[in-house]
Structures are given as C-alpha cells and as structure tokens.
Amino acid sequence: MDMTDTAQTAHLPQVTEPRNPGMALDLDWVHGAQANRSAIERRAATLPGRRSVKKEYQAAWLLKAISCIDLTTLAGDDTANRVRRLCAKARQPVHVDLLEALGVGGLTVGAVCVYHDMIAPAVDALEGSGIPVAAVSTGFPAGLSPFHLRVAEIGESVKAGAKEIDIVISRRHVLEGDWQALYDEMKTFREACGAAHVKAILATGELGTLRNVARASLVCMMAGADFIKTSTGKEAVNATLPVSLVMIRAIRDYHERTGYRIGYKPAGGISKAKDALTYLALIKEELGDRWLRPDLFRFGASSLLGDIERQLEHHVTGAYSAGYRHAIA
C-alpha cells in the first residue's frame, strides 16, 4: 500500500464519506443520554491492560497515529517562519531513514492547526502536499467575543484558505442547559464554514459532568458538526480517556441512528506514544476500524510526534533513542 492512496489517507471526511447534513434538534434523544462516570472510568482504566500492540504492529500503529496528528501551534509568539518550520515537519514528520527501514513512504501528518493570522503562511508552506490547514476560530479559546464577529472570523479563515475550522462552543449554553442555543450556534458556525469542514470543540474540562459531554456531543452533531473535539488545550483538564469514551459512544449512536460518520479529535495532554496507542485501541474497539483514518480521527497534539519518533527509532535499531536525533518542528 502506498501512503498516498486517497482512500486510506484522505484527510477530509467529505472526500470519502457523505457529509453530515445535521438534523433537527431531538431533545428527547439529548435528555435520554446517560453517562455513568464510574463505569466509564472502569472501562477506560482497564482498556490499556486489555489491548496491547507489539513489534511491527506497534510500529505500524505509531505511523498511523502520526498520520492522524493535527500538528499544532497556538502560541501568542507564533510567526510566519515558526509556522513554516511546523509545516516542513508536517510534510516530513519522521526521518527518511526510519521510514525507509519501515518500508513506508509518503507519510504526512493529518493537518496543521494554527490561529487565523497564521493561515496564509501555512497554506503557502503546505502547497502541493495535500495537507489541509486547520484554523481555530470563533474567539478561541473562550468563545466569548461578539457572536457576529465569531461568525465573521470563520468566513475570514475560510477565505484565507483554511480547509478545517475548529470552533469553540459557548460553554454557558451547556451549563445553562440551553440546548437550543447550543444547536443554533453550532448550526450558524457550520453554515459559515461552507465547504470547509468544522470541528466542534466542546471544552469538556469546563462542562462539569460526563453527562453534559454526552449531550453537548449529540447537539453539535445534530447541528452539523463534521468532527467533535474535546478541548482547546487551554482548559485545566483536556483530553482524557473517559471523556473520549463518552464522545465516541455519542458518535457511535449518531451513526447508528443517522448513518453519518462523525470524526473525533482528542486534543491536549496526549504526549506519549503509549497514550496514542491506547487512544487508537479505544477507537478501534468502540467505533471500529473505519474511524482509524485521518478523515475521521485526529490527535490535537504538539509534543506527541517527538515521542513517537523516538519509539520508532527504537523499533528499527533496538536501542532507545534520544530527542536531539529527530528534527524539531
């Protein structure tokens, strides 16, 4: 298999999947969603002990993880050159020698994720690579700027060349139980995205309960989200396995009832290769193999790649690696 095969590596859901048109808000479904925290935590805690991938399987899984990374920089001191460096890494995430040893070519990350002002240099730097640029939007990370400006920001980012828009929801709509407001907001964002595909960041660390996470996930999918995403990376608690379990079970439910596959993106706090394997196993177990592709699954991560590179070198050479041997982003 060549990694440039479209069916396997297409980054955007709409290439291979019918796009989620959304549906009317179904409050019965939303209110009926349950999430038993203790049971969910038990499942999450035992999963790493139930699933294990070794040797060449582990190497393949780690390469898969790389292909699903949204390589991200969301810092106040980002510059055009800093973003160009990141894009270069996105095109060549792993040292050529290692990839040759593993017999795999054409590996890239899933996308590059930046703030609006960095879209232009990123689009420029990624030209011809097929790697989409994702932009965080709608007053990221808090989402508390004027609504019309948040909507306008999406339009600006799409115009600037972003193919994916990572919006933040208004957490207050969830906390106030105003599902209609959340639905309307999300629907408006989705419409503003046009052809660009939209990831809904729930900021799960600020939603208080897993039940809220389940309900917010459903509402955003009903309103047309292409992806649901855990976190901005700026909350005190970002992606966790229990939260992921709740969100992907909501995705599974949505697929069962509507036939549409929604993507999932855990973001923030995933920095170890072993964690990445656990996430992939979780997706495989709960959603199935179809979701193990970058059009339906992404890691929002910045330091994960470095650890995976070290593990891959260890697999190839048998010796533990050192960080400086791998190119920084």
Added chain:
Amino acid sequence: MTVKEILDTMDYGPAPESAAEALTWLVDQGDRFGHFIDGAFTAPGPGFDSRNPATGEVLATLTQASGEEVNAAVAAARRAQHKWERLGGPGRARYLYAIARLLQKHARLFAVLETLDNGKPIRESRDIDIPLAQRHFYYHAGMAQLMEAELPDRQAIGVCGQIIPWNFPLLMLAWKVAPALAMGNTVVLKPAEYTTLTALLFSDICRQAGLPKGVVNIVTGDGAVGEMIVGHPDIDKIAFTGSTEVGRKIRAATAGSGKALTLELGGKSPYIVFDDADLDSAVEGLVDAIWFNQGQVCCAGSRLLVHEPVAERFHDKLRERMDKLRLGDPLDKCIDVGAVVDPVQLKTISDMVAGNTAGQTYHADVALPEGGCFYPPTLITGLAPSDRLMQEEIFGPVLVSTTFRTPGEAVQLANNTRYGLAATVWTENLNLALDIAPMLAAGVVWVNATNLFDAAAGFGGVRESGFGREGGWEGLSAYTRPKARTKALSPVPPMPEGGGAPADPLDRTAKLYIGGKQARPDGGYSRPVWSKSGALLGHVPIAGRKDVRNAVEAAQAAAGWAGTSGHLRAQILYYLAENLSARAGEFAHRIDAMTGRRGGEKEVQASIQRLFTAAAWADKYDGQVHGVPIRGVALAMKEPVGIIGALCADEAPLLGLVGVLAPAIAMGNRVVLAASDPFPLAATDFYQVLDTSDVPAGVVNILTGPHADLAAPLAAHLGVDAVWSFSSSDLSGAIERASAGNLKRTWVNHGQATDWQAADLRRFLEAATEVKNIWVPYGE
C-alpha cells in the same frame, strides 16, 4: 505482515506473555509434585497429569493423595495448631504480611502459571486474580493484628479442611487460607485437580515466609481426596467452594459430625438493566459479568433481564460488542476470552447449549483457535423462566436473556431461582437501585458495576448458593468460635404419667398457634402433661408434618414483617415484655408446676429481660460501610434470614422459647417454633401474650409435639431458610442431613447445653441475619 500491510489492516497482532519463567520453575521442581505436608514436599507418588487447556500440553505430573497422606497432613495441622494460635494475632500478622509481600514479589510468576494451568487470559490473572489474592493476605494480616482486641470472645476453630475450585485457583486459596490463618487455625487444603500448580507454588511461598511447618498443608488429587478431608474425624471445619451438587453431598456427609461448615456454591445471578441505564456501560459490564474467566464464575451475571422499552436496542448493542471480543491464546496480552478449563467442561457447556431449542442463539463472530478448549461467547435471547437454561448454571461464556415490564417484575424474575449468590442492577435512578437491591435474593448486589471484589467486603450467598461469608468482618465468624466452654446436655424427659386429677378442673384446651390463630392439630391427637406430683396439667396437641406445612405457609404469608422498621419491631417486643410481666406470676407457677423446680420466677424475669434486650437491638444491630478501594460504598446490610424453624430448649420452657423468638423476630424473621417437648404449656400459654401484643399473624407460629417428629419436616421443608435446634433430643445430625435439600442454614447444639440465663444475644442476632453487600460506585 509488513508494517505497510498492518497500516492497512490495523490488526492488533500477537502480544505474547513469556511462559519461560513459569516453565523453568516447573522444570526446577522436576515436573513432578508430591504434597506439601508439615513444611516439606513429599515424594511424588502415582497420580495424574496437569494440562494446559489452551494447548492440551502436559505441564506437570501430580500426586493423588492416599488416605495415609491425608492423615499425615491432618496430623501435621493438628500438631501445629495450638502453637500457631498461641503465637497471638500480632505474631501471625507478620507471617501473613510476609506471604502477601512474597505473592507480590512473585506476582508475574503466579500469573503466568495460573494462566498456563487454568486457561484464563493473562490480563485477568495478572490484573485481577493475583492482586486480589495479595490483597486478601494484607487485609487478613490486619485482622490477625486486631483479633485479640476486636474479637475478645472468639477463638480459632482448629484444623480446617478446605476444598477449592478450579476457576480462581490462587484467589480461592487466598480467600480460604488467609482468614483461617489470621484467626489461628491451621489448614489442610485441596486444590482442584485441574488447577493445582499455583497452590504448589504457594507452598513454596510459605516456606520462603518461614511459616511454621504444619500450619499450611496442601494435598492434591481429585474428589476422592476431598471426600477423605470431609470425612476426616480430626478436622474441625470444612470450607468448600464449588458446585451446589457437591456442596449438598458435603452437607449430608458432615451432618452430625460437629464440624463447622461454610459453602460457597453455584449461582445463576441476575443482571438487571433498566431503561434509564447507561446502556453502553451496561453492555460493557456484561463483558465483565459473563465473559470474565470464560463465564466460569460462580457469581457470573449469567441471567440478563432487560427492561422492555430498551430490550431490542440493548441486545443489538450487546451482539455488536460480542463480535469485538478477542478469543484465543490465554497468554496473549490482547485476549479477552481464553480457554475453558478442561475438555469435560467444554463438553458440558456445548451439550447444554446444543440441547436448548428455545429463544434465539447468537454466537459471537469470532474465530476459534485450532485445538484447545474454546467456546465462543454466546447470547440466547427470548427465553422464559421455564426454560432450562434460565434456571441451570451453565458455567461457561453463555448469557441467557429475557425481558421485564416493571421493577416489581424484575425482582420477581430475578428471585425466581434456587440460587442467591449475586445480582447486578443498572439504572441511573438511585431511588430505584436502592429500593430493589434489598429485595434481591443475593449475598452481593452490584449497582452499575459487576464482579467487584475486595477482601474488605464479604462474599457469599443465600439459598442454594451456600452459606457463610468470605472477606470483611462478617467473614471471620467462619473461622472462629465462641470461647465459652459448653457442657453436655442430657435429655430432659417428660414427667411420668401421674394418673392424678386435673390441677384445674376447668378444662383449657391448648392448641397449635398458626397464623395468629389457635388451630387443632391435623392428626387430631393430643398428649397429657403431668406435674411432678402426678397432677394432670393439661393436654397439648401432637403436631405433625401437615401442621409444619401450615405453619410455614402462615409464616410465608407474613413476609411483610421483614420490611417493617426496627423501631416498630422494638415496640412490639416491648409490648410482649409488658404483657408477659403482667402475667409473670401465672407463668412462674406454670413453669414450676411442669418442671417440679422452683426456678419459674427467675425464668420469667429472664424472659422479660430477653424481650427487652431484643427490643433494644431491633433498631441497633447496624450494618457497616466497608472500606473498599473504589469511589463508592459497599454497604454491608444485615437482612433477616427469612423463615427460621427452631426446636426450643426442653429445659427452659419459657426462656428457651422467648430466647429464640425475641432475637429472631427483632431482626425481621418469621419463626416456626417447636415448644419444649416435655414442658410445652408455657409456650401454649404464651399465645395470649402474643395475641395481646400486636404481633402480626404468621410472624410467630408455635407447634407442640415430639421434637423427633417435627425436626425432619422442618429441616427438609424447602420453604424454610434456617433451622435451629436446642432440643435435648439428639437431633443435630438428622437436621443437618435433612437441611441439605435447600442448603438451609442450620444452628444445632450437637448435644451441648446453652446457658439461657446468659444475657448476650449477639450469637442469636448473627444467626438471625445474613449480610448482604451492596456495592454502589458513585460519581457524576
């Protein structure tokens, strides 16, 4: 496969745990084992092969214990017992702690050996069996440390014979050995013949811990060796975990021997899913309930009861989940379902499922490995309670399912079984969960979870799932006995026929007391009661089988008593005391007239005191919240045993009656009492006290007649939950033997006297209650 190909398939691939260390250990032991007796391994003798059920390979050759070897093990345990007990709790605690540490140090060796021997996935032996075994020794090291301070009136039972099953070999050993040793007993343990190896490795651990020789003895072999242990005259207590069928035989075999007995037997545990449950989590719970250890778990949630509104969706989700289970090499770290323990068990499972024609059978879409004992995860939906597979334990990865309409019907279906080991309830509604948990006939209830175990929470069943608890404070009574010395009880004969005139010329007809009414005996016979001086004190009916039946029926109709508050029961007991007090002189006179002694007044006063004490306890014999390692609580609730049949003391006509009645009804039980055989008139006089004290009909039922005739129908009655005997007739053996039918709890005197004047009621309260552990994890 190449990395490139795997990128496409995203398979898990093999992730084998190495068997090298465990196999080396076997080779180092010569691949042949004798028994562990008196601190040393005996020379291997003739025996049998131990095989890996996943491959059929022979792992080692084991020795079938001879009678002499069992005798040697028991003798070694006997020699060691006194000194071990005298060592004191803190001294024993150090050894238990050392064993726990050594189990931890050799954790992986134990886990791999267990998986090789039993076929269970390495994840389970590594993450569940072995850590829980360690935990049991740590916990009971603490119990040994605390014994003198917290259990000042208890002492070791002596030499314990322990027979354990093959499904959790080391864990069941830990459950048996740790509390026994902590309380100062010594043990002779027989592991199951399929799975002996970790017990032998444990012997090695005992040596490494420096455990005094003879404290732990392990003899190997099949059921014949178990029979030798059960029948051995120098063993004081038998603890058995295994099938209900064998448990029944052990009950019968030990009847009348004076051996203490605890049985942890089979189950067909209900797994109840309400429509408001987190269905995905409830599905995942089933993986832990019925596909844990290939379903070879006595408390497996094997009977799924689903609320009708979500039944179809739930079954769909479940089938989808089943297809994701990974079945195969138990040593693979990525396997959910391993091998069934033995070809014999595999055939049993296959035959039971093949013999079923009801419902719809779904086998998980998983490939079965070539060779080895594998059976696919299976779901059979659409069954009715009358289908065989809804009633009988399959002991394999087979889940059966039916639906219910209301919570009441869920409870009814759940309790429609001879077993009563565990139950699981899934609902997000706390009101519902905590309402039905006490209604379920089970020793353990898990709310929104399943198969949670910990040394701090007792485990054990009701009904034909056996009796006794393992773990927690409640588990210690299985390995201790009261310190008080008892005296032999001589038969108390009735007064010889006097032929004199009636003491009271106005005839008062004593009848039976059944369902709050006085009833004539079915047989229509009465017998006279004479005073010492030969006066006719009155006649009492001779109750028979049908009167027992009627009394039990009346008690069954009074089931609401169990649900009354402790406060109400206390009020009624105080009222009984009040009304008895009002007639104290009359009762004292009657007692003296019957017994020809002068103790009547003292006995009446003690009876009044007993009623007061029972009333005091009625709302104070509290349960506990156990400190289990979850975010949540394990509520150890004390529940009434149910219907208790009792043969009351002959020598204390009133106090013997009240002494049983008061604690039993204080705890919410209903009683069928056989009055003092020679001196029954105090009991028949007591009817009026009952009538005037607001005791609901059927809560107390009293029969008169020969104990020897009433013992058998009471002990054999399948609707009676416990039988106690304080009779001076030697009926203990007969009662224990007859009780095997429904494995009712028995408390018999074995010809030893009870000091009825002694005021401590706690032994009665303990016998009148079952501890139910309700696990409630929480967290929003």
